[in-house]
Amino acid sequence: MGLSGLLLLLGLFSPSWAGVTVQVPGLQVPPQYASRRADAQKLFTVSYDAYKQFAFGHDDLSPVSRGFSDGRNGWGASVVDAMATMAVMGLDDIFEEAVNFTANIDFSRSKTSSTVSVFETTIRYLGGLLSAYELSDEKFPVLVQKAKEVADKMAFAWVGNNDMPFGFMNFATNTPTRSTSNIAEAGTLSLEWFMLTKYTNNATYGDRAARSAKHIANLASPLPGLAAQGIDPATGNAVGSYVTWGGGSDSYFEYLIKYARLTNTDEHIYIDTWKTAVDSSIKNLLRKSTVGNFTYLADFDGSRIRHVGSHLACFHAGNWLLGGKLLQNQTIIDIALELNEGCWNTYAGTATGIGPEAFAYISDDGSFTGGNSPSTAQMNFYNQHGYYITSSAYILRPEVLESNMHAWRITGDTKYLDRAASAIDAFNKFLPATVAFAGLNNVNSVTSSLIDDMESFWFAEVLKYLYLTFDDPAHISLDDYVFNTECQPFKAPPALDSYGGSGKLVPAKPFAAQSGALPAVSPNAFLKSAGVPRGSR
Numbered sequence: 001m002g003l004s005g006l007l008l009l010l011g012l013f014s015p016s017w018a019g020v021t022v023q024v025p026g027l028q029v030p031p032q033y034a035s036r037r038a039d040a041q042k043l044f045t046v047s048y049d050a051y052k053q054f055a056f057g058h059d060d061l062s063p064v065s066r067g068f069s070d071g072r073n074g075w076g077a078s079v080v081d082a083m084a085t086m087a088v089m090g091l092d093d094i095f096e097e098a099v100n101f102t103a104n105i106d107f108s109r110s111k112t113s114s115t116v117s118v119f120e121t122t123i124r125y126l127g128g129l130l131s132a133y134e135l136s137d138e139k140f141p142v143l144v145q146k147a148k149e150v151a152d153k154m155a156f157a158w159v160g161n162n163d164m165p166f167g168f169m170n171f172a173t174n175t176p177t178r179s180t181s182n183i184a185e186a187g188t189l190s191l192e193w194f195m196l197t198k199y200t201n202n203a204t205y206g207d208r209a210a211r212s213a214k215h216i217a218n219l220a221s222p223l224p225g226l227a228a229q230g231i232d233p234a235t236g237n238a239v240g241s242y243v244t245w246g247g248g249s250d251s252y253f254e255y256l257i258k259y260a261r262l263t264n265t266d267e268h269i270y271i272d273t274w275k276t277a278v279d280s281s282i283k284n285l286l287r288k289s290t291v292g293n294f295t296y297l298a299d300f301d302g303s304r305i306r307h308v309g310s311h312l313a314c315f316h317a318g319n320w321l322l323g324g325k326l327l328q329n330q331t332i333i334d335i336a337l338e339l340n341e342g343c344w345n346t347y348a349g350t351a352t353g354i355g356p357e358a359f360a361y362i363s364d365d366g367s368f369t370g371g372n373s374p375s376t377a378q379m380n381f382y383n384q385h386g387y388y389i390t391s392s393a394y395i396l397r398p399e400v401l402e403s404n405m406h407a408w409r410i411t412g413d414t415k416y417l418d419r420a421a422s423a424i425d426a427f428n429k430f431l432p433a434t435v436a437f438a439g440l441n442n443v444n445s446v447t448s449s450l451i452d453d454m455e456s457f458w459f460a461e462v463l464k465y466l467y468l469t470f471d472d473p474a475h476i477s478l479d480d481y482v483f484n485t486e487c488q489p490f491k492a493p494p495a496l497d498s499y500g501g502s503g504k505l506v507p508a509k510p511f512a513a514q515s516g517a518l519p520a521v522s523p524n525a526f527l528k529s530a531g532v533p534r535g536s537r
């Protein structure tokens, strides 16, 4: 064989042996689960049919009252957020219909009077458009045009020479509307804006978003690698000293490792900071419950550990599994699997088999949560389950099933398929509303009242993660795609042989808690209810 033949062979076969692999090679879903993929698709089509009938073009369907709501500026968030799921499921007709709708969105102004969230608009609209463009083989250039339109408006959130954008802005005046932001808002832009650069060849987009994330990574932090939640985009300083993997911080950490993988950048700061954050979390935040020996990641409020957890934070297990595989670090993988058990247990323990919005626990260093001590009923629940519920709603969030999907693809253990199947059964049993599916006010009651809102992340995340759990693992493989925090897949370049960063942890810098304004939203304000805008995810 000549040299060119050898090179051809190397080229053909290199993906299977060169580069770090994330998934179990050759993994297949056993035949007894075959019907489950169709079950996930049915949840999607029933939901989307109802959305089309009662809410098309609006942001969310109200599945109890058969109405709609417009919490995402009225541009049709469910259509845009659902497009990549349609592409993944091969639903070509409604995909094309969605492209046609999207081509006519007017991003020059908000349809509602409310301000525009740079973060939410980036992860749902910008991410949704670019993922849909890519997954449909670049057939509809209008999707990039629309992505550019909305990004060019959001670009006004970077004021002057600030590294970070303001979190919210007024599209009518192109000016920011709030001062204090958080690291999730400022640090969850890098994947989407990088993709925009990829498809427009304008480096400014990606550079700006990366600069924002890097600025956070370079700040002194309350614990090594773990930046404080609050941030002031005007000064670039940290605000307060609250540390959490939950809402308001979550996807900043998530994107550190994902950006490194999506770009294969040789800048070490992303991997080094992610690794330091994980290492520091293991040393400082990891807790075992006194009942059940479950593993949790606590919050740190600047002086004390808070024994709390949340549905939002439960993405951490999947993220640590992905990063643990890329870094080839079995310690991180093993702890990630324990964290995944703790999160799944919050589903397994309730009367509906669906997990709550927020929970708490007790470890050998106490039960401090920053809030009320557990009631007698909560203690009884804790003594049975190893956690107790502090916010009982389920608002159609994905994170537990997201981590479960990662655990399946990364270990090949079919118990994760059984769990996803049980979630599908629980959804079919407890979520049906007048039309489609609704959230629950109380996951621990089989007669819970429903929440009259179907968030766009039901289409984008929950149903895509469920579908992919039962799909051929080679389709949208974790070795080929990086998911944004809204589960919009972006095609990644071939993996490198190692993702070691500099090999060193980031040195701690002395941290002085910033006095002055507290974060605009307290951690619990991220629990969306009664129209409170989500600060994260």
Ligand SMILES: *[C@@H]1O[C@H](CO)[C@@H](O)[C@H](O)[C@H]1NC(C)=O
Binding pocket: 093, 096, 097, 100
């Ligand atoms: C989308 O728009 C094109 C051009 O107007 C039209 O030909 C096509 O039938 C439309 N497709 C759907 C599914 O509405």
Ligand SMILES: *[C@@H]1O[C@H](CO)[C@@H](O)[C@H](O)[C@H]1NC(C)=O
Binding pocket: 152, 155, 202, 203, 204, 205
């Ligand atoms: C790239 O995008 C930035 C930000 O929107 C814009 O100011 C600049 O003019 C663009 N550059 C080119 C070459 O189009």
Ligand SMILES: *[C@@H]1O[C@H](CO)[C@@H](O)[C@H](O)[C@H]1NC(C)=O
Binding pocket: 275, 278, 279, 280, 282, 329, 330, 331, 332
């Ligand atoms: C793997 O990660 C753990 C936790 O951060 C760390 O203690 C250990 O040194 C890492 N192992 C290697 C080989 O880097």
Ligand SMILES: *[C@@H]1O[C@H](CO)[C@@H](O)[C@H](O)[C@H]1NC(C)=O
Binding pocket: 288, 293, 295, 338
């Ligand atoms: C609790 O879990 C840890 C692993 O996180 C394990 O090492 C330990 O043995 C367990 N303890 C008990 C009492 O089961």
